[in-house]
Amino acid sequence: MTKKIVLLPGDGIGREIMGSAKAVLETVAEKFGHEFEFETHAIGGDAYDRLGEPLPEETVQACEGADAILLGAVGGHKWDSLPKHLRPEQGLLGIRKKLGLFANLRPIKGFKPLLHASPLKEEIVAGSDILIIRELTGGLYFGKPSERRDNGNVVVDTLYYERHEIERIVEQAFNSAMLRNKHLVSVDKANVLESSRMWREIVDEKSKDYPEVTVEHLLVDAVAMKLITEPKKFDCIVTENLFGDILSDEASVLTGSLGMLPSASLSDKVGLYEPVHGSAPDIAGKGIANPMGMILSAAMMLRYSFELKEEAEAIEQAVNATLEQGYHTADLQIKDGKKVGTEEVTQVIIDQLNVKITS
Numbered sequence: 169m170t171k172k173i174v175l176l177p178g179d180g181i182g183r184e185i186m187g188s189a190k191a192v193l194e195t196v197a198e199k200f201g202h203e204f205e206f207e208t209h210a211i212g213g214d215a216y217d218r219l220g221e222p223l224p225e226e227t228v229q230a231c232e233g234a235d236a237i238l239l240g241a242v243g244g245h246k247w248d249s250l251p252k253h254l255r256p257e258q259g260l261l262g263i264r265k266k267l268g269l270f271a272n273l274r275p276i277k278g279f280k281p282l283l284h285a286s287p288l289k290e291e292i293v294a295g296s297d298i299l300i301i302r303e304l305t306g307g308l309y310f311g312k313p314s315e316r317r318d319n320g321n322v323v324v325d326t327l328y329y330e331r332h333e334i335e336r337i338v339e340q341a342f343n344s345a346m347l348r349n350k351h352l353v354s355v356d357k358a359n360v361l362e363s364s365r366m367w368r369e370i371v372d373e374k375s376k377d378y379p380e381v382t383v384e385h386l387l388v389d390a391v392a393m394k395l396i397t398e399p400k401k402f403d404c405i406v407t408e409n410l411f412g413d414i415l416s417d418e419a420s421v422l423t424g425s426l427g428m429l430p431s432a433s434l435s436d437k438v439g440l441y442e443p444v445h446g447s448a449p450d451i452a453g454k455g456i457a458n459p460m461g462m463i464l465s466a467a468m469m470l471r472y473s474f475e476l477k478e479e480a481e482a483i484e485q486a487v488n489a490t491l492e493q494g495y496h497t498a499d500l501q502i503k504d505g506k507k508v509g510t511e512e513v514t515q516v517i518i519d520q521l522n523v524k525i526t527s
């Protein structure tokens with residue numbers, strides 16, 4: 169059956185790397201005999217420029233009718249002084265909320281050829297394999313009020329969670345832990361925040377339903393340190409929206425580049441897949457963005473939304489083989505590597521995919 173995939177390239181390098189993911193998926197479709205129908209829609213600054221708002225209704229409707237969604241990235245200096253509701257980032261937050269994408273899964277697993285590409289010592293990085301389960305539709309990014317008062321001299325942002333929102337993400341995290349090494353670290357700031365104390369309570373309650381999973385509560389500041397000093401101690405990490413956002417960018421250092429990390433944002437009905445990084449205005453338009461996080465997000469889409477495990481693995485192996493041959497973009501520091509641009513590295517991945525499938 170034809171799968172309808174909505175593409176939301178967005179801004180900056182999002183537009184450059186979306187073409188890579190689409191080309192890889194077209195290769196998979198051809199080689200494995202699937203039918204993917206692609207439909208491109210506007211989001212972020214691009215949508216504001218063309219349609220006057222960062223999340224047009226037609227984009228929401230297309231996403232609601234999709235089997236899965238791929239998103240590049242949003243944002244850029246051009247739109248930084250717009251009023252809050254028109255900023256590109258509101259398009260992304262808006263689609264997450266509208267589709268109920270509460271569970272953001274961010275796997276951080278280094279590819280072997282990149283062990284020495286991390287600024288961390290190889291013996292620290294080797295063997296690390298972490299899944300961050302980030303709450304995505306609540307917390308500080310959505311709480312109201314969020315505004316300036318008293319002529320701009322007072323400001324408030326609100327960290328708001330309802331019990332059911334924490335329960336469902338914690339449950340998702342325990343289920344993920346059951347499929348992995350059954351160790352769950354819940355990250356909070358319970359020494360200061362009331363929301364974190366409720367979060368801990370809920371984790372402890374839920375843990376009774378998962379006796380095989382060992383649970384540890386750690387404070388976010390300590391986790392920021394341990395992630396890069398003892399990454400192998402982590403299996404699954406569950407945390408609220410803001411902490412998960414920050415910790416996952418930090419953890420990307422283990423893999424050699426932020427450009428390597430994929431993610432899946434899931435609701436009960438649909439999945440949106442996007443790299444962890446943003447629109448990278450500093451390199452946008454230069455043709456040097458790393459497309460691997462985007463391509464690996466497409467692999468996550470095949471695995472989670474379409475249950476195409478073999479196809480997802482074929483993409484992951486093609487990325488690994490590309491790196492093994494030394495091909496990489498400028499963000500990765502590979503000894504004696506072959507530094508190429510976005511299009512060239514995408515072509516090598518496609519070539520590897522063809523070799524893998526026909527051999």
Ligand SMILES: NC(=O)C1=CN([C@@H]2O[C@H](COP(=O)(O)OP(=O)(O)OC[C@H]3O[C@@H](n4cnc5c(N)ncnc54)[C@H](O)[C@@H]3O)[C@@H](O)[C@H]2O)C=CC1
Binds near residue numbers: 426
């Ligand atoms: N999911 C999304 O759409 C996100 C959007 N943003 C937005 O992106 C814009 C830029 O934010 P930044 O703080 O600069 O974060 P960023 O993630 O765009 O970039 C951080 C650094 O990593 C590099 N980088 C990121 N992805 C890369 C890739 N695929 N290949 C090579 N290098 C890569 C960039 O060149 C930059 O030096 C802002 O407007 C921000 O709001 C930020 C994070 C997530």
Ligand SMILES: CC(C)CC(=O)C(=O)O
Binds near residue numbers: 260
């Ligand atoms: C751009 C923000 C809305 C979010 C972000 O940085 C992220 O989801 O990683």
Ligand SMILES: [Mg+2]
Binds near residue numbers: 413
């Ligand atoms: Mg982020």
